[in-house]
Amino acid sequence: MMLNTVLPILLFAALALAVIGAMKRFAMWRRGRAAQVDWIGGLLAMPRRYMVDLHHVVARDKYIANTHVATAGGFVLAAVLAILVHGLGLHNRILGFTLLVATGLMFVGALFVAKRRLNPPARLSKGPWMRLPKSLLAFSASLFIATLPVAGILPAGFGGWLLAAILLLGIAWGVSELFFGMTWGGPMKHAFAGALHLAWHRRAERFGGGRSTGLKALDLDDPQTPLGVEKPKDFTWNQLLGFDACVQCGKCEAACPAFAAGQPLNPKKLIQDMVVGLAGGTDAKFAGSPYPGKKIGEHSGAPHLPIVSLDGKALVDAETLWSCTTCRACVEECPMMIEHVDAIVDMRRHLTLEKGATPNKGAEVLENLIATDNPGGFAPGGRLNWAADLDLPLMRDKQEADVLFWVGDGAFDMRNQRTLRALVKVLKAANVDFAVLGLEERDSGDVARRLGDEATFQQLAKRNISTLAQYRFNTIVSADPHSFHVLKNEYGAFGGDYSVLHHSTYIDQLISSGKLNLSQHQGASVTYHDPCYLGRYNGEYEAPRSVLKAIGIEVKEMQRSGFRSRCCGGGGGAPITDIPGKQRIPDMRMVDIKETGAEIVAVGCPQCTAMLEGVVEPRPQIKDIAELVAEALVETTATRPAQREAVEAV
Amino acid sequence: MSDIIRRDPRAEWIARNRLHPLHSSMQSSVTRWLSAAGVTRKNPHAVGFIGPNGIKRIDRSGAQQSSGSKRSSPTAEKQLPLHIVEQPAFHICVVPDMVGGRLSSHDKDLLGLAHKLAGTEGAVVAVVFAEHKENGFDTAGVDRILHFTDAVFDGYSPEQRVQALVRVENQLEPRHWLLPDSRNGGGELGRRLAASLSERPATRVWQVADEQSIGRAGAGQQDLHRPAPRLILASAECAEPISETRHQAQPMQLQDAINPSRSRIKDLGAVAVDPALIPMAEAEFILSGGNGVSDWSLFHQAAETLGATEGASRVAVDDGFMPRNRQVGATGTWVTARVYLAVGISGAIQHLQGIGACDKVIAVNMDANCDMVKRADLSVIGDSAAILQALIARIDAHRQGGIRDAA
Amino acid sequence: MQPSPMDTTALNVVALVSIGAHPTSGRPRRAEQDARAVELGLRLAGEAMQVVHAGDARQEALRGYLGMGIKQLHVLEQPAQADVLHALSDYLLDSDAQLILTGSQAETGEGSGMLPYLLAEQLGWPIVVGLAEVERIDHGIAHVLQALPRGQRRRLQVQMPFIASVDNAAPLARQSAFGPARRGELTVTAANVCPDQLFKEGQLQPARPRPKRLKVIKAKTGAERMKAATAKASGGGGQVLKDCSPTEGAEAIFKLLMDEGVLR
Structure with missing residues (x-):
């Protein structure tokens, strides 16, 4: 038969x-x-x-x-x-x-x-x-x-x-x-x-409910290690394997804020371009959405050819790589668990470390980080000026504290100083034994690392780690999710393992242990914007919400919230590299916010604050969780004796 | 007229006599003053004016200036005392920049410093090249003036000028040479002269006292204290300019004519630079537009008419009306313009930081309560398009008037 | 100006570089203007340009220049506070350089800005101050643009070889990258050492802030002095014109612009 x-x-x-x-x-x-x-x-x-x-x-x-x-x-x-x-x-x-x-x-x-x-x-x-x-x-x-x-x-x-x-x-x-x-x-x-x-996933920790979001370190001591990825063959082989696993479902494309804003990035196309690179050929056969503003069929590559050509066309244009906000929405959505952000940062590393081609303000920011330990180029001696009247305890004087308050570079930003002061008020109200590093603190290295400058990142990280090693503390608390993430997840590779908490988590703990006497928030309706580096990077969606609940706020959730939260556009050095698109990411996010009808949007990140406040008014007010909590603080007995003394003295 | 206060009993009498026909004209127009006891005194009668219906009106908008002029005879030009140096014991040579053919304020500061060094014995010699339009050398403190009018000194001619200065050096052997350490030529000429005379100059000097000079060193983080050398390149505001004396400004001649050799650098003239292409950080006059600008073609036209370099707020750049390299502010370019005209910019903190170094800020805005208006030296509240149009018309009228005047 | 058709890659360009100091932190870095000089050199001569530093070869900040894509940096070994003029002029006399580029003044030490002038004097070359752009070079004559204050430019014709100093109007220096900086080579040569006389008599101190000049009050009488002393300090809100016609507003702006002399 x-x-x-x-x-x-x-x-x-x-x-x-x-x-x-x-x-x-x-x-x-x-x-x-x-x-x-x-x-x-x-x-x-x-x-x-x-x-x-x-x-x-x-x-x-x-x-x-x-x-x-x-x-x-x-x-x-x-x-x-x-x-x-x-x-x-x-x-x-x-x-x-x-x-x-x-x-x-x-x-x-x-x-x-x-x-x-x-x-x-x-x-x-x-x-x-x-x-x-x-x-x-x-x-x-x-x-x-x-x-x-x-x-x-x-x-x-x-x-x-x-x-x-x-x-x-x-x-x-x-x-x-x-x-x-x-x-x-x-x-x-x-x-x-x-x-x-x-x-053979490069982040096996992600399976079984785990989380692995810190970028992998480059070995800078070995001159043979390539500084980032120039050609497809410079990826590790299991990264190439990962690109090949893509099912082109486009969930990443649908979630990508840069794609939605019309910036020339489409995570799906990027991964497919990497597949073209690993096999050799052109992108003409790609049958999905192109990078906004870029035609399909004009780019080609091979395993041994550079991915980016700075004065012509190769496989991918540099601006595609610089459009990414590293918000990780693509990675979160990817059913194949492909690591888009790792790949993008790897290629950025080559552009920055080998080509010196960080676009727009990138070069200046990196130079500032090297010379002043902060991206703005402010005099390092002014790092504690925002707290001149707060009489903050310094680690150098105390040597030991329960909480080390990591201030972050927001210390130089006048808007963020309000948040920091609010947080200090909360910490003092709860009688927390805390201290700051003061002038010994440096930038955490987050921006440098996302801009591909691994060398500057490692320098900052190593110095911060050696500073932290001098003191004894139980927890680091930071109001900046970027610092928080880097300290928590990326310093470990250099010997810095700490217990790090975002201020919302810490305030939540203070509230549940009854250390704060809070009144109820008055009036305005509130929505909450999840910062990428707190939510998707570190899985903290609950604490901010429970803090808001504790002060009587019922969060009017946005359609895209929690792990689906849309980025504010401020991460990954995107405001620095500033690749033009058709619209701005924060404007899109503000539309999401306005849809809820909220009058206040609660945030937990200085970048989000800055980006959202950059949206033209009229728009809802932007307030950090620390500010909302500080407003709801009830003056407790802790401050009364001082007043009485004052009266008696008179 | 001297400044001595003299009483006029008749005027006082008229002022007291309300029935006198001249009474009102003798009233002092001062409505508010500080009494000897330190208390503010007001004269409510002197406030306001008589309106068309014969009713007294008080205008509190501030637009009304008190009209009664103070009774004073027209002030004659004050004759400052003349400072005469007959036989100078030594010379202090100053080579002013003469920007635009006139002594700049920097030059005048330098002349002030020169007099501090000259005392009563020495003479301050101003060495001036090419034609000039200055007629205030005497009040600026010039005792002697050495004017080189040769055609070789026209335009950019540093090598010839140094040769001339070397002649001056040989003839006068001045105790000090003072040049402005400026980008307008003085800094360059001074260093060329120093190299040519093998004198080590003190640069960026901001104080000379007791034979010691203090100048900025390095990137401005340090001061260099040293005994004042012969050649001093001084910063602006190194000393107070002369204000209380007049000087002879006596012309001098060099004994032998100079005959400069051919220069290796030839000036081919200024290159027309489009104000739009001037880097923002360097621009002197910036017209900056923001969210409140509705008509961008009118904005560009205004910039052209004003001859201003264009700038923009972040929002205007984000919305695609202006290129990114035109963004002013902490996140864009920090500008140093002398005049900054902000149209429709509400003044975000980053923007205000970026214009911190601007001298005069003018705001055109709909909202009188915005931060830009608080920062501005002059604010006009209203529709930006209408105001820009009126401004263009005003300047056009002025230019045409200017042409007519010239003709 | 059309881009020049001539090939400047054969040009022998030397850039002199120093160690800078960051304006706010004071930490060593590549000096801003020197880096611009290197940038100009790279645009003119590509990687063939030479970069020379007289000083300490162990200074890490020197790698900032290598990071711009230069393979090699010559260091003439000099102790701190030495007068590097002689070491440099000896080196340059042997280098058959056609164009020497320097910054306008150092960011550390005295920073008098005299070095290019003294070198020009020693070598007997012309010096162009504030070079912004080399337009073309033919038959040993260079046409260059000189930067003037407030973005203005002047065209000059100058005989080769010459020295040029650049200031902040020259093209911005490219980013210094870690990879080339790490690979670049520092070749060290010993050179004559000539101590600087200056620091025998002068001394460096932290800069004293200079107060802004106040309006000088030449008061003759006590009442005038009193008035001056109690007068409201200037600043604190300017004039605000509300409810006026556009013409009045324009007139006020026009008047201020005329007073400031920015209208031409």
């Missing part, structure tokens, strides 16, 4: 081709630099990562989650059984029935895939991806019919050679898309590369 002889040949030929393709693909990834991975452990952990962690992200969209479970589950089962049943000829009825169920499941899933593709949203890539549901349907339907005789539902040889030929054609189409298409660069590549990417 024709089917029984040709089908095994077809299946095994496709499998063999798939294996060859897989080896070629693997060799392509391995052009990247070495990376430390847990080869076996990763593979063993992969199914769990796939089914739990990845599903977690996918399940935010129930429709596609269920569709994917049906299609992918059906396919994996069908593929294994097809090899057993049709490939090895195990014509067992039970196996046959199971295979029928699997293909049926897959068929149903594929129908839903096809439905999504009827009128696909802009974020989805078209091109070969439009073909995929048809391939899935052809494969599952053909295999279903071809298996009916095995299950004994139809007599063997039913339909004659014509049906057999049609079925063979259908299965051949299916296996070419689903078996070797998987390793030869078709849409199904995502399954193969994705599975291995999950196994």
Whole structure:
């Protein structure tokens, strides 16, 4: 019988081709630099990562989650059984029935895939991806019919050679898309590369509910280590693998603030460009949305060619890389857990450290950081001027304190000084044993690092760490989520491990331990804007809300809040590199805020404050959580004795 | 007229006599003064004016200036005492910048310093090149004037001028050379002279006292204290200008004519620089637009008419009306313009920081309560387009008038 | 001005650089104007330009110049507070340089700005002060633009070889990158040391702030002095014209502009 002889040949030929393709693909990834991975452990952990962690992200969209479970589950089962049943000829009825169920499941899933593709949203890539549901349907339907005789539902040889030929054609189409298409660069590549990417992910800590958001350090002591990524092969090989895992679902594109603002960045296209780079070729075949304002088909690259050309066109334009606010919305949304921000910062590192091509005010800011330890170039001696009348305890005098209050560079900014003073008021009201570093504090290095200047970052970090090492304290509290993130997650690589809290978390703790006597907030309706570096980077969504609740504020949530919060546009040095777009990110965020009808927007970050206050009035007022809490403070007995003394003295 | 206060008994009598026909004209127009006891005194009768209906009106807007002029005879030009140096014991040579053919305030400060060094014995010699329009050398403190009018000194001619100064050096052997340490030529000429005379100058000097000079050193973070050398390049405000004496300003001649050799640098003349292309940080006069500007083509036209360099607030740049390199403020460019005309800018703190170094700020704004108006030396509240149009018309009228006057 | 067709890459350009000090922190850095001189040199001669420093080769801030993309920086070893003039002029006499670029004045030490003039005197070359741009060079004659205050420019013709000092009107120096700075080479040569006489008699002190000149009150009588002393200090809100016609407003602005002399 024709089917029984040709089908095994077809299946095994496709499998063999798939294996060859897989080896070629693997060799392509391995052009990247070495990376430390847990080869076996990763593979063993992969199914769990796939089914739990990845599903977690996918399940935010129930429709596609269920569709994917049906299609992918059906396919994996069908593929294994097809090899057993049709490939090895195990014509067992039970196996046959199971295979029928699997293909049926897959068929149903594929129908839903096809439905999504009827009128696909802009974020989805078209091109070969439009073909995929048809391939899935052809494969599952053909295999279903071809298996009916095995299950004994139809007599063997039913339909004659014509049906057999049609079925063979259908299965051949299916296996070419689903078996070797998987390793030869078709849409199904995502399954193969994705599975291995999950196994050998560069941030294995992210799985199992963990969080890994700190940038990885560059080894500056070894002159052989490339300073960032110039060519695709300068990525570590598992980063290249990660790019290859992209399913082009465009969730990142939909979340990206720069893309929405019309700046020339589209995270999906960026990852696809990296795939072009690792395989060699042009971006002409890309079937999704372009970088706003840039035509498709004009850029090309290869593993050994520079990604960015400063005076011409290469794979990616520099302004694309500088548009990113490092808000991590793309990473948060990515069902394949691809690390876009890492890649962007890696490429920025090359531009800054090797080419000296940080755009606009970037060079000046970095020079200021080197020479004055703050990005504004202010005299370092003025770091504590904002608190001249507050009589802040200095670590140098106290040597020891419960809380080290990390002031941050907001100390030089007149607006942020109001926040800082409010926070000091709160700390004093709660009788917290705290101290500041004063003039010994330096910029945390956040901006330098996001601008790609790893050298300056490490210099600042090492000096801060050696300063901090002189003193004893239990917790660092900062009103700046950027400093908070860097101190908490990025100093560890240089030997600085601290317990660090954002001021909202700390105030929340003070409130729940009853140390603050608070009245209720008066009047105005309030919404809350989640700072990226507090929320997505560090998972703190609750504390700010519970602080606001404690002062009687019911937060009018924005549509995009929590992990979906839209960036204010102030992160990653974006206001410094200032890549023009069609509109401004803070203006878009202000529209989100205005939709809630709130009169006050509570924030927890000096950058957000500055960006949102930069929106032209009339607009809601912007207040830091510390300011709102300070306003609600009830003068407690702690201050009364002083007053009485004063009266007596008179 | 001397400053001695003299009583006029008749005038006092008229002032007391309300029935005298001249009574009202003898009333002092002072409505508010400080009494000897330190108490503010007011004369309510002197406030206001008689309106057209014969009713007394008081205008509290401040627009009304008190009309009664103080009774005083037209002040004659004060004749300051003449300072005469007959036989100078030594000379102090000053080479003023003569920006625009006139002594600049920097030059006058320098002449003041020269007199401190000259005392009563020495003579201050001003060495002036090319044609000038100054006629106040005497009151600025010039005892002797050495005027080189040769054509070789026209335009930019530092090498020839140094040769002339070397002649002066040989003939007068001045005790000190004083030049303004400015970008208007003095700084350069002084250093060229120093190199040529092998004198080590004191530069950026802001004080000379007791044979010691103090000048800024390095990037301005340090002062260099040293015995005052012969050649001093002094900053502006190094001393008070002469104000209480007149000087001879007697012309001098060099004994032998100078014959400067050919220069290796040739002046091909000034290059026309479009005010729009001048870097903002350097521009002298900036017209800056913000959110309140509705008609940008009118704004550009105004900038052209005014001959001003264009600037913008952050919002105007964000909205795409102006390029980013035109943004003024702490996050843009810190400007040093002498006159800053802000149209429709409410004055965010960053913006106000950026114009901190501006001398005169003019605000045109709809909102009288905005921070820019608080900062401004002159604010006009109203529609910016109408005011800009009126300003363009006013300047055009002035220019045409100027042409007519010249013709 | 059209970009010059001539090829200036064959030009032998030497930039003299010093250690600067950041204006607010005072920390060592590449000096602002010297870096602009290097930038101008790089634009004229590319990487073939030479960069020379007379001083201490161990100073890390020197790498700031290497970071601009220069492969090599020559250091003429000199102790602190030495007069580097002779070391430099000896070096330059042997260097067959055609154009020497320097900043206008050092950011540390005396900062008198005399060095380029003294070098010009010693070498017998012309000096151009405030070079903003080299327009073209033909037959040993350079056409250059000189920067004047307030953004103005003057065109000069000058004989090669010459010395030029640059100030803040010259093109902004490119960013100094870590990679090239780390790779760049500092070649150290010993040079004649000539102590500076200045610091025997003079001394450096932290800068004293100079008060803004006050309006001088030449009061002859006690009453006048009293009046001057009690007069409201100037500043604190200017004139505000409300409810006036645009013409009146324009007239007021016009008057102020005329008084300030910015209208031409």
